[in-house]
Amino acid sequence: SAVISQKPSRDICQRGTSLTIQCQVDSQVTMMFWYRQQPGQSLTLIATANQGSEATYESGFVIDKFPISRPNLTFSTLTVSNMSPEDSSIYLCSVEGSRSGEQFFGPGTRLTVL
Amino acid sequence: SQKIEQNSEALNIQEGKTATLTCNYTNYSPAYLQWYRQDPGRGPVFLLLIRENEKEKRKERLKVTFDTTLKQSLFHITASQPADSATYLCAPKAAGNKLTFGGGTRVLVKP
Numbered sequence: 001s002a003v004i005s006q007k008p009s010r011d012i013c014q015r016g017t018s019l020t021i022q023c024q025v026d027s028q029v030t031m032m033f034w035y036r037q038q039p040g041q042s043l044t045l046i047a048t049a050n051q052g053s054e055a056t057y058e059s060g061f062v063i064d065k066f067p068i069s070r071p072n073l074t075f076s077t078l079t080v081s082n083m084s085p086e087d088s089s090i091y092l093c094s095v096e097g098s099r100s101g102e103q104f105f106g107p108g109t110r111l112t113v114l
Numbered sequence: 115s116q117k118i119e120q121n122s123e124a125l126n127i128q129e130g131k132t133a134t135l136t137c138n139y140t141n142y143s144p145a146y147l148q149w150y151r152q153d154p155g156r157g158p159v160f161l162l163l164i165r166e167n168e169k170e171k172r173k174e175r176l177k178v179t180f181d182t183t184l185k186q187s188l189f190h191i192t193a194s195q196p197a198d199s200a201t202y203l204c205a206p207k208a209a210g211n212k213l214t215f216g217g218g219t220r221v222l223v224k225p
Contacts, residue, residue: 004157033212042203043158043215058212092157102148103213105157 002027002095004106012112013083020079021109023093028073033094033103034066043092049076083113116141118216120204125221133191135219137204140185144206147180147187152201152218161202162189194223 003026013019023032031050035043046066047055055068069077080087093106119138127133137147146165150158164171164180164187171178177190187206191198201218 042217045212045214048212094157097160101146101207101213102160102163103158104160108155108157110155 001097002029002104004093004095004104006091006093006106006109008109009107010110010112012114014114015084017083018079018081019083019111020077021091021093023076023078023106025074025095029095030073031096032070032076033096034068034076034078035092035094035105037090037092037108039089046078046091080111083111085113087111088113116214118142118204118206118214120202120216120219122217122219125219127194127221127223129195129223129225131194133194133198133221133223135189135202135204135221137187137189137206137216138185139206139216142185142206143182143208145209147178147204147206148213149176149178149187149189150203150205150215152203158203158215191221194221196223196225199223 005024007022033048034046037043045058046061047057049055049068049070051070051073067079090108090110092108094103096103117140148163149161152158162173162178164178175192179188199222201220203218204216205213207213
């Protein structure tokens, strides 16, 4: 299994500002995934981050709004840029297990945009 | 388009009974299907994975079935306990594709 930590655990931000969320894994992994979970909703994949290459974004998500860094095999950041109240969500980092495709999730970052 | 449906209504069940949750999918040919548990304010936790060539999988009090003809998976919690109260998410995955989650079903086990 993988142990994942995220910082910050929660934040309240003003409209128009940006927030960078950090994700740290206790082992080296090839792919890291960033999800968004809006209030009362299920998880939606934002992008997949591979070390050494640009992240791959899902439909409806763009790099200018959600820039991602992946400087090494244990760390990634997701920035939520020019925030609006619609960005209020829980943001989750995830990695795939080495065995058979199960995914492990971080505790999430609860973002509230005023 | 691909669609994953779980009962959005909460499932209220008496302690000791069996909870049965349904996951239906369309426009999908998943190589396997996963079930996760999510508690409020936490990330999902992996529970079980069942492959397309498996009919049934068990883990302690949990049982999952997978019917590729019906395009359906059933998730059972036997001898349910109040500690089983959580939201349960299904996530079918086709080979090479990303993991996609259903909307989840909230289970409330009453003592």
